[in-house]
Amino acid sequence: xxxLGERVLAGDIRAASRLIRNLEDGIPxxxxxxxxxxxxxxxxxxxxxxxxxxxxxxxxxxxxxxxxRKKDRSVGVMAVDPSxxxxxxxxxxxxxxxxxxxxxxxxxxxxxxxRGNMGGLSKAVGExxxxxxxxxxxxxxxxxxxxxxxxxxxxxxxxxxIVVLVPGMGDEVQxxxxxxxxxxxxxxxxxxxxxxxGKLYKxxxxxxxxxxxxxxxxxxxxxxxxxxxxLEPHKFAASVAALGxxxxxxxxxxxxxxxxxxxxxxxTAAELNEALWASIMQPVLNELNAEGEFEMMVDQLxxxxxxxxxLAREIAGRYMKRSPCGDGxxxxxx
Amino acid sequence: xxxLGERVLAGDIRAASRLIRNLEDGIPxxxxxxxxxxxxxxxxxxxxxxxxxxxxxxxxxxxxxxxxRKKDRSVGVMAVDPSxxxxxxxxxxxxxxxxxxxxxxxxxxxxxxxRGNMGGLSKAVGExxxxxxxxxxxxxxxxxxxxxxxxxxxxxxxxxxIVVLVPGMGDEVQxxxxxxxxxxxxxxxxxxxxxxxGKLYKxxxxxxxxxxxxxxxxxxxxxxxxxxxxLEPHKFAASVAALGxxxxxxxxxxxxxxxxxxxxxxxTAAELNEALWASIMQPVLNELNAEGEFEMMVDQLxxxxxxxxxLAREIAGRYMKRSPCGDGxxxxxx
Numbered sequence: 318x319x320x321l322g323e324r325v326l327a328g329d330i331r332a333a334s335r336l337i338r339n340l341e342d343g344i345p346x347x348x349x350x351x352x353x354x355x356x357x358x359x360x361x362x363x364x365x366x367x368x369x370x371x372x373x374x375x376x377x378x379x380x381x382x383x384x385x386r387k388k389d390r391s392v393g394v395m396a397v398d399p400s401x402x403x404x405x406x407x408x409x410x411x412x413x414x415x416x417x418x419x420x421x422x423x424x425x426x427x428x429x430x431x432r433g434n435m436g437g438l439s440k441a442v443g444e445x446x447x448x449x450x451x452x453x454x455x456x457x458x459x460x461x462x463x464x465x466x467x468x469x470x471x472x473x474x475x476x477x478x479i480v481v482l483v484p485g486m487g488d489e490v491q492x493x494x495x496x497x498x499x500x501x502x503x504x505x506x507x508x509x510x511x512x513x514x515g516k517l518y519k520x521x522x523x524x525x526x527x528x529x530x531x532x533x534x535x536x537x538x539x540x541x542x543x544x545x546x547x548l549e550p551h552k553f554a555a556s557v558a559a560l561g562x563x564x565x566x567x568x569x570x571x572x573x574x575x576x577x578x579x580x581x582x583x584x585t586a587a588e589l590n591e592a593l594w595a596s597i598m599q600p601v602l603n604e605l606n607a608e609g610e611f612e613m614m615v616d617q618l619x620x621x622x623x624x625x626x627x628l629a630r631e632i633a634g635r636y637m638k639r640s641p642c643g644d645g646x647x648x649x650x651x
Numbered sequence: 652x653x654x655l656g657e658r659v660l661a662g663d664i665r666a667a668s669r670l671i672r673n674l675e676d677g678i679p680x681x682x683x684x685x686x687x688x689x690x691x692x693x694x695x696x697x698x699x700x701x702x703x704x705x706x707x708x709x710x711x712x713x714x715x716x717x718x719x720r721k722k723d724r725s726v727g728v729m730a731v732d733p734s735x736x737x738x739x740x741x742x743x744x745x746x747x748x749x750x751x752x753x754x755x756x757x758x759x760x761x762x763x764x765x766r767g768n769m770g771g772l773s774k775a776v777g778e779x780x781x782x783x784x785x786x787x788x789x790x791x792x793x794x795x796x797x798x799x800x801x802x803x804x805x806x807x808x809x810x811x812x813i814v815v816l817v818p819g820m821g822d823e824v825q826x827x828x829x830x831x832x833x834x835x836x837x838x839x840x841x842x843x844x845x846x847x848x849g850k851l852y853k854x855x856x857x858x859x860x861x862x863x864x865x866x867x868x869x870x871x872x873x874x875x876x877x878x879x880x881x882l883e884p885h886k887f888a889a890s891v892a893a894l895g896x897x898x899x900x901x902x903x904x905x906x907x908x909x910x911x912x913x914x915x916x917x918x919t920a921a922e923l924n925e926a927l928w929a930s931i932m933q934p935v936l937n938e939l940n941a942e943g944e945f946e947m948m949v950d951q952l953x954x955x956x957x958x959x960x961x962l963a964r965e966i967a968g969r970y971m972k973r974s975p976c977g978d979g980x981x982x983x984x985x
Contacts, residue, residue, distance in 0.1 A: 348960040355958040369703065578953075585952045585959075589945070590936070592963035597971065598932045602924070611923070618919045619912075624689040625919075626682040629926035637931065638972050 322350035326357065326451055330425065333452050340441045340448075341429050348595070351444055354451050359581075361393070361450040362568050365475030366460045372481040373507040376547050378460050380554060382418050384561035385456050391423040393454030395445050397438070397461040397471055425454055437599075439470040440591035443584070446474055472500060473587055476580050477567045479560075481505045482521065484513035501539060502567050505560060509543035518543065535576050537567065601636050656684035660691065660785055664759065667786050674775045674782075675763050682929070685778055688785050693915075695727070695784040696902050697791045699809030704796055706815040707841045710881050712794050714888060716752050718895035719790050725757040727788030729779050731772070731795040731805055759788055771933075773804040774925035777918070780808055806834060807921055810914050811901045813894075815839045816855065818847035835873060836901050839894060843877040852877065869910050871901065935970050 321339075324332035339347045366374050366381075378394060385392045418424040427449075429442060442459065449457050461471045472478055480501040504521050506514055518541055525539045542560050545552035571577040605611040617623050655673075658666035673681045700708050700715075712728060719726045752758040761783075763776060776793065783791050795805045806812055814835040838855050840848055852875055859873045876894050879886035905911040939945040951957050 352958040352960050356955050585949050589948055589959050592959035596963035596967040615919050621690050624686040625923050625926035626686050629930035633930040636971055638970055
């Protein structure tokens with residue numbers, strides 16, 4: 318297994334693919350490989366792209382790859398979007414379009430399913446970013462579907478966050494405002510030829526003006542970029558190229574104003590949380606499940622013979638050296 | 652504090668509201684109250700309503716309340732949807748419309764924010780359902796926005812899950828198919844006067860036919876109901892009343908075929924997982940944060956002096972009595 322890590326550190330693409338698959342599947346001992354990889358990370362610029370399903374994130378990602386390649390940047394893509402063609406969720410036409418980068422050795426695209434990964438999806442995504450980082454990808458794009466907390470957790474792995482909106486999706490905008498306003502560094506209004514694009518542009522601008530981040534935040538003026546329909550390929554490419562420029566500008570701004578450190582701190586704290594879960598919570602759950610005890614406890618709960626709080630305290634007492642403070646007062650009274 | 656639990660068990664609405672707020676805010680010792688409440692639960696029929704933002708879930712919920720009230724059922728609503736007027740996320744007109752149930756003592760509506768609740772949102776929602784259950788709400792509707800894993804976790808508290816789709820939202824359907832197909836008991840095509848409603852109906856039917864659940868699943872034929880536009884109030888009310896009938900039919904089907912137990916088992920297992928997290932993981936995080944140690948560890952990680960896996964094992968060694976199996980082999984080699 319350690320051999321796999323050495324091969325990744327030596328730039329072996331196939332080893333990297335296998336390691337990412339192991340991370341997704343939660344294969345034991347993958348941590349041993351990731352320890353060495355982690356210490357070599359920190360060079361890539363990580364870009365998050367999020368927005369509702371149907372916002373055209375994948376098409377945008379595809380064109381962004383082309384824009385970065387024109388500037389000779391190596392690009393990694395991690396797609397965690399159930400509607401993304403990268404993850405196999407969309408129609409054939411999209412998948413074929415993506416293939417145009419398949420022969421380019423400086424483009425490394427991987428996807429991760431957002432289901433069935435018990436609590437470890439954000440961890441697996443963060444670690445996959447590290448793998449792409451040590452592999453030498455200068456830019457790494459994380460594409461995810463933005464509504465729930467899990468998606469926000471994933472997008473927080475990025476230094477620069479792009480929120481993609483589309484005219485005519487109604488309350489959707491309302492929801493995006495509620496959840497994603499705080500994390501957007503750049504807004505994109507996609508399919509800007511549609512009715513309502515101008516109205517949406519003004520709405521987003523007014524939200525930005527009102528936001529607390531804009532007054533007294535990090536000083537970055539959140540731009541709103543219009544991206545033309547993919548049906549007009551030249552206009553589309555030009556507007557995505559402009560987006561690419563704006564992304565680099567944001568990165569330079571973060572570096573020049575010592576803001577990048579705060580972002581990296583947030584990312585790192587999230588990773589530590591995820592590692593603590595994997596070392597503390599997961600082994601307990603594994604043991605309870607392996608011995609059938611978990612199901613027996615569920616039986617007792619269903620019969621209302623006991624409550625989950627009392628059971629959880631018993632399990633905590635069995636595995637924990639002492640009851641840490643914070644929850645201690647209630648443990649005394651139980 | 653125990654007094655609050657007694658008041659809830661005695662049917663005190665204000666005490667119930669305060670308890671739900673305490674659950675949302677993660678107030679310590681709320682577990683002590685919930686222990687007694689848990690043992691008295693299990694009478695309500697819990698209905699989950701999910702779908703993309705803009706699908707009209709809140710308007711549907713509002714009319715469903717009216718339909719259940721006509722049959723003299725008491726109704727609880729827990730809204731966890733950032734775009735829901737219940738949670739204050741939408742336009743004034745919606746909020747005013749909701750007010751029509753405000754004077755009805757047999758309707759109990761509460762909302763919960765989906766942000767800022769560190770890992771405990773699904774737990775808080777599940778516990779709030781228990782509070783509404785002991786309060787005597789015969790039907791409890793949980794409204795949430797369905798894309799991420801967290802939303803699926805929340806919707807799994809329901810016995811009957813309704814997925815709301817709207818014509819003309821493009822890839823959205825694709826995403827919903829990917830994520831929500833497995834959990835839908837009833838599909839609703841809302842705003843059925845829109846272009847594409849017939850096409851969407853056929854698409855959803857074909858997905859149901861292909862789904863593994865339909866052949867060899869629980870035997871329930873997943874219905875697809877058309878709900879007319881709210882702009883035609885009589886048609887709208889009639890189609891939502893039909894939905895109400897279908898919901899009751901599903902519940903009777905689950906009971907008659909001994910399928911309700913498997914649903915309750917899943918719910919209970921999720922609750923036990925959440926209680927274990929609160930008793931094991933949360934106290935460790937609280938202590939590390941209280942003493943500033945968490946931030947110091949983040950500093951070390953940012954300097955790449957150490958990796959998160961080694962740190963997490965050290966913390967696990969400090970708090971855990973022994974290294975449970977499952978993760979043990981890697982601990983030996985570290």
